[in-house]
Amino acid sequence: MTPSLGQEWQPVCRLDDLEVERGAAALVHGQAVAIFRTHDDQVFALGNHDPFSRVSVLARGIVGSRGDVDFVASPMHKHAFDLRTGRCLDDEHVWVASYDVRVVDGVVQVGRRQERRASA
């Protein structure tokens, strides 16, 4: 299942619409994407689908840090995912998609899905 993501950046909401350290779900090219705003106002986007419980809920998880990694804990069974890369911190074999994000004039835009670096 590889959605053909366009090259363009898709605006989804204003930065001010996002609560700090909470996620919001957005529809980007038909995919549910979870957008997170960290305490230092960085914005990250992951696929919203939790591969463990197989439901679309990651945006509703608690955001925090493990060591110096910002992560979200799935609300279902608390599996932790790195906000930058989508890597599961509890199971190195599992990843969720992660997306490029930028903020332009206060508007959050979601771009293409990031390619996974083999070394990550």
Place this chain on the structure above:
Amino acid sequence: MYQRRTLVVAGHGMVGHRFVQAAIERGLTETHDILVVGEEPRPAYDRVALTSYFGAGSAEELSLLPAGRYDDPRVRLRLGTSITSVDTEGRTVLLSDGVRVGYDALVLATGAAPFVPPVPGRDLPGCFVYRTIEDLDAIRDASARATTGVVVGGGLLGLEAANALVQLGLETHVVEMAPRLMPVQLDEAGGRTLVRHIEKLGVTVHTGTATGAITGDGGVEGLTLADGTTLETQVVVFSAGIRPRDQLARDAGIAVAERGGVLVDEQCRSSDPHVYAVGECAAPGGRMYGLVAPGYSMAEVVVDALLDGAGTFTGADMSTKLKLLGVDVASFGDAFATTQGALELVFADAVAGVYKKLVVSETEQGSYRLLGGILVGDATAYGVLRPMVSSGMALPDNPEELILPARSGQGAQPGLPDEAVVCSCNNVTKAAIRTAVTSGTGEREPCADLSCVKSCTRAGSTCGSCVPVVKNIIDERFAALGKVVDKGLCEHFALTRQELFDLVAVHGYRRFDDLVEAHGRGRGCEVCKPVVASILASQFNGHVLGAETVALQDTNDAYLANIQRNGTYSVVPRIPGGEITPDKLIVIGEVARDFNLYTKITGGQRIDLFGARMEQLPAIWRRLVDAGFESGHAYGKSLRTVKSCVGSTWCRFGVQDSVGLAIALELRYRGLRSPHKLKGGVSGCARECAEARGKDFGVIATEKGWNLYVGGNGGATPAHAQLLAGDLDTHELVRYLDRFLMYYIRTADRLQRTSTWVAALDGGLDRVRAVVVDDELGLGAELEEAMARHIGSYEDEWRATLEDPEKLSRFVSFVNAPDTPDPSISFTTERGQIQPTVPDDRPAGPVLLAATIGVRRTEP
């Protein structure tokens, strides 16, 4: 067709009760109806703690069956009745009320009677024995008119009786025929040390002399010793030993032992194959055991025999450790060095009143084994020493270190072998405790703390003397596993929940950021954030979705609903006490129908509406709130429900209005956030239809008021709530409940239910009673004020959310497509209602969270 069998139990003392408990627990009542006949007017009580009756003051406190009945309809208990004869031919017993009952098996648990030596004057008014609550009442009444009392007998029980007389304010004497006190347990030096302690309390000890005569005209006036001494006294308590009550067996032609007691084999079966005997009336192998623990073992053995098991009773550890008049006394193993070649190591400090003796023997390898010992004045080493005897392990090189006064920094636990019995009350080995800590028992997760080990293995749950050793084994295990025994919450806070709670109280933090900056590190996580959210809610009761706290809320609190497996939510409106009007019932039905929700009646007497999409929640709440409903907090670690029976309003048995009280309590404590979910129950009579004792707090009506039970738990590790205080009026009840709940909220660990919290408290339920009922810490008013603040600031979370556009804005499916429902959610229909569709590749059956899910790499 299988014929049910009848089992008759003669006697409802501690051992008879334990037998019935074990019979129920192990399923014997599936095949047997049990009739228990007890001659005392009340059900079994803790005779071992009899002296505390004067301190605690009520028979209720000592009761082992406060409800007065077993919650198994196949067990009948007849009190105030005795068995007068047994017909072993016809297999019937004759009861004192003339009724004849047939039996398939008869269990004699008639106990023992105090032995009264044949001294002249022993029948005078003012002479007592020390065995039942009635005896104690009589002694108390007589003491009110007396100045002096004499106890005949200086053994364990005699010193207990002396303690009772001291408590009753009498000048007390103890007379013991042997040359020392506690002659069965102590040697001469140990006895001397004990005498010094006891004399400090004002008790006069006369050893090595018998009682000659008791004198008086119409009542006790004096007691003359064999050496001619005369003591003026008005009260005499005989405690010169006990004799098995075996008359029933003797009359029925059943064999008895030479020194008394029903002669039984290793399965506690008498010479008649249908008659068993357990406890102090039994003599396994001809020997009588005058302690409760062996009696308990015999009770278990008989249940096993009746289930065709192979359990046997082959003797018991007669080691004892107790506090007599505030003095630690312990005696274990071969205390008198009767073993061939035994050596004695003695440490005595007359000034401190400490005497310790170890009995050891040299092995062929040149090391030493511990055979037994005596400890007077300081018995802290008992927990470590006793298992060393049963395991036969080699002692450390300097065995005297074990009894020398502890030097600072010395807490090392000599390595006990696996087979050492650490808890002799419940026969738990070190290996069993280690297993509980490392791999868990049965279905259970490994234990991480003492209270879990207590509930999984029963170790340390009876007398508590082995608790320090159990703790050491737990820590030892963790150290071996490389786990640091760290009480911190997580990597962000090296503090316990209680410490965080206090910091918030002292500094008044309202924001997680301030707290983590001042006392933690990093940005928090799924462990500490909900804890902080709960602490802030308990203290300030702000809206959980307020700007300061919204990002801290756990899965369910974050949306004021319960998430289900497909990412939809369920909604539970509050139905206080389970009482609901027809109109409101109809509203719930209409809401469920209009939103196409699945409905189910819950165990907490409420209705759960499933299958709501997150964005539908506000519309559902709007309908419910308009109809007069509010949030039932089914999603919160907070008060859920106070369950009730029908109560005196409708029930022909009810003695109080349980429904009214349940509603009042539920409304009083609604919204109260706590370390874990809180459940309550109120039953209108002793039949306990609300199952209140399975709740964190349970109230049971009595003729005189309410009994308050705390620390109950349903779920995976059920626990019965224990009596905190009895016969309360509603005002007192509410005060104690306010204090209890706030004390729990302040001091419990994260996700620690009240049952494990009470078990983990130093002092357990007694500690709770001291703080909540006796107000020993002087916290009562403060705890009540904290509760009053909570009650005064309560608001319905659903209504407040509906009134705040800021909060409502979160309830959308997609931030950029609020009208598009999540396409991944779909339902099927089953039994006329919706059910979540399971993703096609989800394994049927239980979800395996540990399974690895490979991710197919997509070629760029």
